[in-house]
Amino acid sequence: MDGELIPRDRAEVAPGAVLVPDWLDLERQRELVAACREWARPPAGMRTVQTPGGGVMTAKQVCLGWHWSPYRFTATVEDGDGRPVKPFPPLLGELAHSATEAAYGEAEPSEYDVALINYYDADARMGMHQDKDERSDASVISLSLGDTCVFRFGNTESRSRPYTDLELRSGDLFVFGGPSRQAFHGVPRILPGTAPAGLVLTGRLNITLRVSGLDRP
Numbered sequence: 001m002d003g004e005l006i007p008r009d010r011a012e013v014a015p016g017a018v019l020v021p022d023w024l025d026l027e028r029q030r031e032l033v034a035a036c037r038e039w040a041r042p043p044a045g046m047r048t049v050q051t052p053g054g055g056v057m058t059a060k061q062v063c064l065g066w067h068w069s070p071y072r073f074t075a076t077v078e079d080g081d082g083r084p085v086k087p088f089p090p091l092l093g094e095l096a097h098s099a100t101e102a103a104y105g106e107a108e109p110s111e112y113d114v115a116l117i118n119y120y121d122a123d124a125r126m127g128m129h130q131d132k133d134e135r136s137d138a139s140v141i142s143l144s145l146g147d148t149c150v151f152r153f154g155n156t157e158s159r160s161r162p163y164t165d166l167e168l169r170s171g172d173l174f175v176f177g178g179p180s181r182q183a184f185h186g187v188p189r190i191l192p193g194t195a196p197a198g199l200v201l202t203g204r205l206n207i208t209l210r211v212s213g214l215d216r217p
Ligand SMILES: O=C(O)CCC(=O)C(=O)O
Pocket: 116, 118, 126, 131, 142, 151, 168, 185, 186, 187, 206, 208
């Protein structure tokens, strides 16, 4: 947050998993929130995701580049209105490049082509899972906007301990790759009302950028 007495430091939470606090300034956060509002509109807009077991994800989601539904990527919104997924914008490709550079000191060479955007209201959360539907081992890039969340970053073996709970605040960048690429992670809690006042957003948006490893049809 702006005006922090002691600024938070870049932190390597696990090998290859790096937190860069306050990476996006407020203006950039505002631009991204405005863009998310557009991306969330139909067609191929934000939807509720059903899991094969009959459950429902509490975070709502919209995808860019490739559409994700449990547990694969498709070109159309197969679990929604059936329309073609919105394109992956060059802006996010550039952001991915600078994000990996900020986290690791050098940019990931792969071309990012997918964004998954999750919206959390005060009661939403996300269970521990691995991001394993990509056919690429390129790092996953996570950008947080709005309310702070508790983000749980675990190990590659199981959903349980050891894990680290950290706060992801609006503007924070988190990148996980290398030996941490397949680490289990989740969002146990949102801290309502913690978004920066200037953002005009209730709840939390998270944008993950990924490399699908798929050829465009
Ligand atoms: O909201 C977050 O910070 C995590 C999102 C996530 O793990 C995912 O989209 O796979």
